[in-house]
Amino acid sequence: MHKRRAQEISASPNMANVSYNETPIYIQHVDEKNETARIYPLDDPENEHDVSLNELKEDYR
Structure with missing residues (x-):
């Protein structure tokens, strides 16, 4: 995911x-x-962690 798009979403x-x-x-x-x-996963808000932006995918449906 592009940095700018991730910022817009957050x-x-x-x-x-x-x-x-x-x-x-x-x-976050x-x-x-x-x-x-x-x-964090939507079904587990206590499980926060940092990930590379490259590993995030947006579903445009």
Whole structure:
């Protein structure tokens, strides 16, 4: 996922269909310098972790 799009999603009040390893996730924060995102699975909000932006996929349906 592009850095700019990840930032738009994290700042938006609307939910976007984004996944990490085919798991639907929520993007909390984007680290521009390291090109990572702080995420958590929608069904497990306590499981926060940082991942590379390249590993995030947006479903445009």
